[in-house]
Amino acid sequence: MNKSQFLKELEHNLRRLPDSDREDALRFYDEYISDAESEADAISALGSPSNVASQIIASWAGTGSASPDGEKADGSDADSKKSSGFKTFWIVFAAILAAPIAFPLLIIIIICIAALLVAIVAIVAAIILSGVAIAVAGIFCIIAAFGVIAGSFATFLMFLGTGLFAIGVGIALFWGIILLGKLCIKGLIRLMSNILRRESK
Amino acid sequence: MTFQVGSVLLDACVLASVDAGDAYGYSLTQSLKNVINVSESTLYPVLRRLQSDNLLSTYDQPFQGRNRRYYSITEPGRAKLTDYENEWKIFKRKVDRFLDGESKKEGANGE
Numbered sequence: 001m002n003k004s005q006f007l008k009e010l011e012h013n014l015r016r017l018p019d020s021d022r023e024d025a026l027r028f029y030d031e032y033i034s035d036a037e038s039e040a041d042a043i044s045a046l047g048s049p050s051n052v053a054s055q056i057i058a059s060w061a062g063t064g065s066a067s068p069d070g071e072k073a074d075g076s077d078a079d080s081k082k083s084s085g086f087k088t089f090w091i092v093f094a095a096i097l098a099a100p101i102a103f104p105l106l107i108i109i110i111i112c113i114a115a116l117l118v119a120i121v122a123i124v125a126a127i128i129l130s131g132v133a134i135a136v137a138g139i140f141c142i143i144a145a146f147g148v149i150a151g152s153f154a155t156f157l158m159f160l161g162t163g164l165f166a167i168g169v170g171i172a173l174f175w176g177i178i179l180l181g182k183l184c185i186k187g188l189i190r191l192m193s194n195i196l197r198r199e200s201k
Numbered sequence: 202m203t204f205q206v207g208s209v210l211l212d213a214c215v216l217a218s219v220d221a222g223d224a225y226g227y228s229l230t231q232s233l234k235n236v237i238n239v240s241e242s243t244l245y246p247v248l249r250r251l252q253s254d255n256l257l258s259t260y261d262q263p264f265q266g267r268n269r270r271y272y273s274i275t276e277p278g279r280a281k282l283t284d285y286e287n288e289w290k291i292f293k294r295k296v297d298r299f300l301d302g303e304s305k306k307e308g309a310n311g312e
Contacts, residue, residue, distance in 0.1 A: 028226055028245050031269060035227035042227075045241045052242040059246030063253060200242075 003033045006043050013053030013098065016091045017060060025056050050100060054200035057095040058193040061088050085185050089117075092192045101199050109195060116188055124181040127173055135170025138163045206237045208247075213285035215247055216278055219257060223273040248272060256281050 001009075007030055014022040029052070036042030046052055096109065141163030149156040206214070218224065218232050230244050251257040256278035261268040274282070 024249070025245060027270070028248075031267075032226045032230070032245075034267070035225060035269070042241075047240070047242055052245075055242050055246055059250060063250050 001043055003030070003039055003043065006033065006046070006049055009049035010053055013050055013095075014056060016094055017057065021056075021060055048100070050098060051200045054095055054099045054196050057092060058196040058200070061092045061189050061196075062193040085182060085189070089185060089189055089192070092189055092196060096192060096196050096199075099196060099199050113188070113192060120181060120184045120188070124177050124184075127177040131170045131173030131177065133170070134173065135167045138166025138168075138170060141166060203238045206239060209285075210289075211237070211239065211243070211247055212251065213282065213289065215244075215251060216256060216274060216282040216285065219272050220274045220279065220282055223271045225269050225271050229272065251278070 007026055010029060011022065011026055014025060017025075029046070033039055033042050033046075093113065096113075097106070101109070141159055143163075145156050145159030145163060148159055214233060214237055215229070218229060224232070226244070226248070229248075230241055233239060233244070234241075248257065252259060252272070254277075255275055257272050258275050259270050259272055261270055263269070
């Protein structure tokens with residue numbers, strides 16, 4: 001394999017990475033091979049482009065997709081953080097599929113990752129729905145409070161207080177589980193990055 | 202049989218090597234390979250991470266009609282290197298003492 005073949009394959013393996021990260025990596029290895037005393041030796045010492053790419057992707061995912069230019073993708077707002085979390089997940093997952101892992105082991109890895117992902121999504125969805133349900137119940141409770149206001153003021157206050165409390169709990173559950181869900185996805189990505197790194201040594 | 206170099210020790214060695222003198226990718230990899238047993242494909246992710254943590258910075262220098270990217274250590278990088286060096290001294294001393302102590306015990310008990 002010569003330099004341009006190596007770089008072409010490496011670029012192909014890194015195609016899902018953001019442009020700046022991919023170009024930075026390609027530039028590094030272009031210079032690396034050019035600077036080597038023997039291009040052929042350097043290329044064979046590097047191993048397969050697929051391995052090199054796996055290491056790059058694993059490291060990129062582990063550090064929160066930071067680009068060396070100083071911009072961190074983690075510093076962006078909550079929405080893009082969520083989408084970059086799932087995007088990162090799929091990029092690492094695709095890299096694991098492309099890595100030279102023995103087929104039986106690969107199947108086991110995929111099943112475990114899928115199971116964890118399903119578990120996380122299911123729990124998050126269930127608690128989000130619970131949170132919404134509790135908050136809506138709280139709203140109805142407040143409405144009922146005004147229906148009862150003609151009777152006893154104390155009862156009105158009780159309904160009102162319970163309703164407000166329920167809305168608070170609902171909101172807390174909602175935001176809490178989204179936070180927890182993001183942490184779990186991050187943890188899952190880190191786990192996958194470690195698997196990728198270990199399988200491409 | 203060689204000892205595996207963990208990622209923290211690898212970071213320390215990279216920082217130390219760049220601290221000794223600015224280096225470009227290939228030269229840095231070669232100097233490290235003389236000391237620790239790393240595979241060539243491991244270095245780039247490490248350099249990238251150290252750079253994004255602001256422990257290393259890069260600049261370009263023209264060389265034979267193209268640009269060559271050099272890595273140099275930053276102030277935070279130097280501070281981190283000092284931390285690593287201190288931790289290494291403690292670790293090295295502990296391991297030496299332990300290995301030494303264990304083998305002495307072995308000599309006393311075993312026959």
